[in-house]
Amino acid sequence: xxxxxxxLEFKLKAKSILKKIDFTIEKNKHLLILGSSGCGKxxxxxxxxxxxxxxxxxxxxxDKNYSxxxxxxxxxxxxxxxxxxxxxxxxxxxxxxxxxxxLAKNKSHSLNINELINDLGLFGRNKQxxxxxxxxxxxxxxIARGIANNPKVxxxxxxxxxxxxxxxxxxxxxxxxxxxxxxxxxxxxSHDYRIKKYFSNILEM
Amino acid sequence: MNDLNYVLYSLKAKxxxxxxxxxxxxxxxxxxxxxxxxxxxxxxxxxxxxxGIDIVVGAKGSPLQLVxxxxxxxxxxxxxxxxxxxxxxxxxxxxxxxxxxxxxxKSKGYRIVGTTLKYIEHYNAEILNGSVWExxxxxxxxxxxxxxxxxxxxxxxxxxxxxSIHSDKYKVVGIMKPSGTVLDRLILTSLDxxxxxxxxxxxxxxxxxxxxxxxxxxxxxxxxxxxxxxAHExxxxxxENHHEKKIKNETNNKYKLKSPEITxxxxxxxxxxxxxxxxRLINQESTLQAANPAIEITRLxxxxxxxxxxxxxxxxxxxxxxxxxxxxxxxxxxxxxxGDLSVLRAIGYSRNxxxxxxxxxxxxxxxxxxxxxxxxxxxxxxxxTQIITxxxxxxxxxxxxxxxxxxxxxxxxxxxxAAIFPAYHYSKISLANQLSNNT
Numbered sequence: 001x002x003x004x005x006x007x008l009e010f011k012l013k014a015k016s017i018l019k020k021i022d023f024t025i026e027k028n029k030h031l032l033i034l035g036s037s038g039c040g041k042x043x044x045x046x047x048x049x050x051x052x053x054x055x056x057x058x059x060x061x062x063d064k065n066y067s068x069x070x071x072x073x074x075x076x077x078x079x080x081x082x083x084x085x086x087x088x089x090x091x092x093x094x095x096x097x098x099x100x101x102x103l104a105k106n107k108s109h110s111l112n113i114n115e116l117i118n119d120l121g122l123f124g125r126n127k128q129x130x131x132x133x134x135x136x137x138x139x140x141x142x143i144a145r146g147i148a149n150n151p152k153v154x155x156x157x158x159x160x161x162x163x164x165x166x167x168x169x170x171x172x173x174x175x176x177x178x179x180x181x182x183x184x185x186x187x188x189x190s191h192d193y194r195i196k197k198y199f200s201n202i203l204e205m
Numbered sequence: 206m207n208d209l210n211y212v213l214y215s216l217k218a219k220x221x222x223x224x225x226x227x228x229x230x231x232x233x234x235x236x237x238x239x240x241x242x243x244x245x246x247x248x249x250x251x252x253x254x255x256x257g258i259d260i261v262v263g264a265k266g267s268p269l270q271l272v273x274x275x276x277x278x279x280x281x282x283x284x285x286x287x288x289x290x291x292x293x294x295x296x297x298x299x300x301x302x303x304x305x306x307x308x309x310x311k312s313k314g315y316r317i318v319g320t321t322l323k324y325i326e327h328y329n330a331e332i333l334n335g336s337v338w339e340x341x342x343x344x345x346x347x348x349x350x351x352x353x354x355x356x357x358x359x360x361x362x363x364x365x366x367x368x369s370i371h372s373d374k375y376k377v378v379g380i381m382k383p384s385g386t387v388l389d390r391l392i393l394t395s396l397d398x399x400x401x402x403x404x405x406x407x408x409x410x411x412x413x414x415x416x417x418x419x420x421x422x423x424x425x426x427x428x429x430x431x432x433x434x435x436a437h438e439x440x441x442x443x444x445e446n447h448h449e450k451k452i453k454n455e456t457n458n459k460y461k462l463k464s465p466e467i468t469x470x471x472x473x474x475x476x477x478x479x480x481x482x483x484x485r486l487i488n489q490e491s492t493l494q495a496a497n498p499a500i501e502i503t504r505l506x507x508x509x510x511x512x513x514x515x516x517x518x519x520x521x522x523x524x525x526x527x528x529x530x531x532x533x534x535x536x537x538x539x540x541x542x543x544g545d546l547s548v549l550r551a552i553g554y555s556r557n558x559x560x561x562x563x564x565x566x567x568x569x570x571x572x573x574x575x576x577x578x579x580x581x582x583x584x585x586x587x588x589x590t591q592i593i594t595x596x597x598x599x600x601x602x603x604x605x606x607x608x609x610x611x612x613x614x615x616x617x618x619x620x621x622x623a624a625i626f627p628a629y630h631y632s633k634i635s636l637a638n639q640l641s642n643n644t
Contacts, residue, residue, distance in 0.1 A: 052636075075554070078551075079552065079554070079555075080553070082553075086548075086551070090548040092545045092548065094214060095206075099206050102206040103211070103552060104552045104553070145552070149552075
């Protein structure tokens with residue numbers, strides 16, 4: 001079992017964002033977290049990646065209980081096992097494509113950056129500064145950074161929120177292709193019902 | 206991408222902020238260094254010029270004036286003392302060394318000092334060209350005096366500008382090596398030369414002062430009719446009197462020589478106790494005054510705020526400004542990069558690593574500022590020493606003293622502290638909140 005979530009709750013200033021959530025994720029069983037805006041999808045991903053601490057409940061990753069890990073251990077767990085693709089992409093604007101991707105590359109079995117750039121259709125663009133990229137290019141760089149560390153789990157938060165049908169299909173296929181290549185489990189949060197068809201495991205919120 | 210590269214790219218991306226922080230640090234370092242270099246130079250000069258001189262004996266008046274005029278040659282003397290009277294002091298058993306000085310004239314802005322060879326020996330000065338004086342009116346010049354061997358010059362009466370010119374000519378027979386002491390800017394000659402030019406008898410027996418003037422005694426009569434028989438005085442007040450006497454002398458060539466007088470005695474004692482007891486004893490004598498250079502200079506520096514503490518306070522203020530500028534520059538830079546740092550945290554950078562990255566950024570600014578500041582400070586000091594004549598003639602040079610390293614170390618730690626505060630603050634940021642705020 002990859003993830004086990006038990007009685008997970010998250011409150012912000014006494015307001016309940018997540019209530020009593022329970023689910024499990026098996027390795028290589030990709031999951032879509034589907035729900036309308038503001039339902040707590042991003043909060044759930046932040047909790048699963050250890051960026052937030054739950055108000056109550058337990059999160060287990062490969063039988064490691066988050067509540068028993070120190071901040072340092074949680075940081076290590078995140079950098080060793082997870083790849084994050086943010087809704088707002090969060091590329092570092094003054095760095096070039098190669099540098100943005102290499103920020104996440106800290107394991108000996110990390111993917112080759114040049115191969116990754118080529119696979120994502122950014123051949124020869126290694127030195128292009130992030131702030132000069134189009135939205136589509138930025139999204140591909142964000143995906144490359146998310147998988148560069150050869151993670152066990154790829155988290156993608158609203159990866160298709162601003163895309164048309166064609167580009168939505170391209171991005172989802174790209175995510176599945178890269179997940180397959182790296183034997184990673186894909187966890188996608190979205191309010192976009194168009195992508196429901198690509199997933200067999202869906203957590204509706 | 207390693208952390209150093211990341212920091213360098215970040216500094217480059219905010220190059221204007223980074224440059225301003227570096228320049229502010231550099232300016233603070235350079236000014237602090239210039240101030241400490243001046244302080245060190247002043248202290249060095251006060252120490253080296255006054256080294257080994259325990260007591261100065263001269264005419265009654267201001268003790269500080271006596272010390273400044275006789276040891277540092279930067280003031281006019283308090284007057285002259287009778288040579289015979291001075292002999293009572295030189296024979297005191299507690300005195301190790303006596304250097305007599307006869308002042309009163311200058312040439313081309315440099316003071317002419319009648320003395321003995323002990324004066325040169327006292328400062329361990331060496332002759333670079335030529336030799337020491339053997340006859341009257343032969344002179345040895347300091348390294349900063351703009352004259353050459355065999356040059357002839359006349360002394361002008363008084364130590365300020367505009368004195369009447371004596372007709373007797375001195376001849377340069379030796380040039381001293383730079384000694385970094387007051388000798389560098391003096392013209393030295395025998396006691397009798399100065400006495401004679403001012404119409405005083407030569408010293409009949411100056412064995413207590415040295416031996417180099419003995420051979421001149423026989424020449425004494427040759428100069429008896431010298432037209433400039435003015436008594437040598439340090440005071441400009443005597444200038445007019447001198448002039449009147451000179452006119453009188455021109456009408457009456459036979460002018461009676463006065464008994465010998467000297468301006469001051471520089472004494473080295475045999476024990477520190479003598480430094481306290483001897484001045485008391487000498488000051489009882491109605492026409493003599495003894496001053497302790499160490500006490501007078503301490504009094505002067507404390508009065509003018511020239512002591513090392515004022516330099517330190519000024520330097521500390523500059524360093525605090527520098528630390529605040531690093532803090533402000535770094536905090537401003539980081540405020541704009543909160544989003545980037547939270548992304549790094551999210552992709553797995555630990556709090557410690559973020560802390561190190563921010564501290565490294567602050568230290569790079571500080572080290573660059575220090576490096577540029579050292580170049581600017583030392584370069585500025587060298588430039589100032591070339592421009593300001595008293596600094597160049599006193600051979601002001603860069604000193605890598607304790608103060609120099611204290612400035613560097615203090616700025617380094619001030620920069621470190623200035624970097625640690627924002628580093629600690631930003632390593633504690635709430636990741637999820639920050640990421641949701643990022644555009």
